[in-house]
Amino acid sequence: MIELVNITKSYDGKINVIENLNLKINKGEIVVLIGESGCGKTTTLRMINRLNEPTGGTIMIDGEDYTKMSKIELRRQLGYVIQKVGLMPHLTVGKNIEIIPELKGWDKQKRKDRAYELLNVVDLPPEEYYDRYPHELSGGQQQRIGVARALAVNPDIILMDEPFSALDPVTREQLQKELLRLQDDLGKTIVFVTHDMDEALKIGDKIAVMKDGKILQYDTPEEILKNPANDFVEYFVGKDRLWKSPEMLRAEDIMHKTLVTIGQKRTPAQVIEVMKEKDMEFIFIVEKETSKPQPPIGYITRDNLRKQGSNNVKMADICNREFITIQHDAKMTDVLKIMEDKSARNLPVLDDDGNLIGMITTASILNLITKAVVGEEESQ
């Protein structure tokens, strides 16, 4: 675990470019630092690497104050990837990857084996690329070498400063996917700097939104999207982004929350009245009509009621008791799949105690699409 405690940084002894910054990064997590240019992302990363020393505060790595570790040793334990890859132009790809292993005194064969292994990891066949020079590679390939180099001595922690921002969108997306795959396979702790919210949401386990040397919010992508801590975070995230990120959405985010239900002892005539008044085609039956959510007993449609000859029955006797439900925290993909598989046009949403708290209808889905395409303001 990396822990930044009350970190302050001033370059000129007057202005703090980092102000009382606290950040805990758990083992195996990808943490993204995001914010506008000049907010202190690179400074923060470089302090973790000890390329910059904090003016105040401490940094702990696995509980140990890192100022007590040797700088050189520390830096070799960390992999570092920057935007401008920084490959040595006069060295081959292989030699570039082997720089730190060589500093560490690995013998020639061990270094070469490792370089071959890593070229395979970043999907560049070693037979073809080991002896090439950096200028013979595309930007995306160079960046892959940068990643391979950072992994060379198998560091637990990898620091990445806008590593993909100079790449075209297609290559960039490819490398983002590969980073996630690498992370799955190798389980590194990664601190990743970007100014691109799409990138942050895609790869971060957690995101720290920074402004003026402070962290405004440190949370999961889902929380940042759904509960931005303040106006700046909301602005920075973009109001409509939640609706454009279906993988972040849960059943409860899109359901209709104002739900009219009816008690099981009601008669058909009474229920028809309610449904007419509210313009409903179907209604859910619960035990009692209270303001507290209750488990659904069944549902009835207007058609069912019209065909009901007698008014001398209760809803409990005539309602349909077979229906599909969905949990409030189900992912949108599951919601859509169920609606598709079961041809369900209406999906009651249940809380953890099995109470009915909302309804997803085809209209909710349509509303969602509208928000994603048109934006939130216009669709409300």
Ligand SMILES: Nc1ncnc2c1ncn2[C@@H]1O[C@H](COP(=O)(O)OP(=O)(O)O)[C@@H](O)[C@H]1O
């Ligand atoms: N070596 C330096 N000397 C003086 N000021 C610096 C230095 N590096 C960065 N700064 C200043 O510190 C602030 C944060 O910069 P930086 O960490 O590079 O931000 P970011 O990476 O978020 O764009 C900026 O105001 C920048 O001008």
Ligand SMILES: [Mg+2]
């Ligand atoms: Mg920077």
